[in-house]
Amino acid sequence: MTGPRIGRVVDLSHPLEDATPVYPGDPVARLRPAATLAVEGYNVLHVRMGSQTGTHVDAPYHFLEDGARIDELPLELFLGPAVVADVRGKPPHGRIGWADLAPCAERLAPGRMLLLWTGWDRHWGTDAYLDHPFLTGEAAERLVAAGVRTVGLDALSLDETVVGGEPAEGFAAHLAVLGAGGVIVENLRGLDALAGSDPIVSVLPLRLAGADGAPVRAVAFDVEA
């Protein structure tokens, strides 16, 4: 075979199921049979969930009244070369600042996604998952200034999560990225498989009409010439 071909494909998505953890207050996922082989002769599920359940993308409309909805955004935001920043080793509620991103700052540019590898996906399904590290508003603004419009991480939210209250910094990181017309990818997993590589990443969301966000099947892959 001649021409380019897809090499290794890495799944960066969590399974979507009833047990999928959600942001405090968000609807939980419920998957129930709507038709079964035994009764109707075929299987169909009734799927009920919030727009931001599991591995998903936030559109600007998530926080901004006049922000673009998920189905209005250019697909280029969801597909492209990614820079993986190793920011592991943060304590619970630890801050990820610009200094943490310095080692990869030179590779940040328009058209590049930034993925924050916090390692917090190891806490998926436990209470500790809520105590994830988060990006400071200042670091988010510098990312935007560098031209980055897609920021993802392997944790629940780009901003701090405080159960029953607002985080001290509010939603500064969300507002910086979404305010620039960018998107945020949350609840990624398995970024360790990308260490030392510059993969192409796809986080194409479902085309939910008018929505603030949508679930994605996030994958990384290599293209071999």
Ligand SMILES: [Zn+2]
């Ligand atoms: Zn978000």
